[in-house]
Amino acid sequence: MSIEYVWTTPTDERARPLIDDLARDYDERYGDNDGIPSSYELYRYPAELFSPAQGGAFLLLLEDGRTVAGGAYKRVDEVTAEVKRVWTARTDRRRGLSRTVMAALEAEALRVGYSRIELTTGARQPEAHALYLALGYVPQFDLGADFEEIGYLEFTKELQASSAT
Template sequence: MVEDQTSGEIRFVAVGQDDPLAAPLLAELATEYADRYGGSTERVARWLRSYPAAEFSAPNGAMLIGLRDEVPVTGGAFRRFDADTAELKRIWTDGNHRRRGHARALLAALESEIAARGYTRIYLTTGDRQPEAEALYLATGYTRLDEPLPAENEVYPVAFVKGLPAGG
């Protein structure tokens, strides 16, 4: 399990969903999603926290926060989708730190951790008003799916998949 992984000037640490280091991630995501898709920031924040924290914890998941000078600048999480597949969630880079490669470094750290857990495939979804996210995922080897992923209570129109080498 990754407790502290360094990528250039970014240091990645594994945290729980309720860790203070995750607070900026969840707060800025709530604001951004409310701005892009409508609704109140408070409602979106409640929705973001509605996932059980255990889903983003070992052994099946994790949340990584990238720190620069001990300040959270990027972060994301994964959880089990099925026995072979992890699902990325909460991919975020602070608005003041974008276009510096932090999101790519985050994806690499998450993918490394996912492979170390024995998963061989990664799914992720995004909304249709996030072209920057779509471009990032395509540029980092993800393939866009023709249909949304099956979900119980939510549907995101844009889904991606990426295979990982077997054996981590």
């Protein structure tokens, strides 16, 4: 089976599996924050921020027309993009699709002029921590600290033509 790369927007109907599953996952892992479901995070940013016109990008990976993975970035400043919404369908995990998404996002960010990526993940997402460390992202926190006390775990990576993983 071949993977199709689709650069689109969060409002694309094919993005629905990504958004719905991330919402479910955030709510299961983190519950409510001050009475607000953790999935609210997915709606905090307008869809336009992930469009090329606003310095962003939104990628879906499709296999036989089915959304299997995706991710996005939005502009932080002239040199920095923030990666958001990296996801792989439950039935398609352990296939390297998140690595594929990250490589595509990094390459696109570099192509449009970004030289730095930052991202944040939650304390209860060990698979994300492992992925970002394996891809050369530098933690902006003490790896030996209590992740629950830190809460949001920030990572950065300087992009170079040869480093887009």
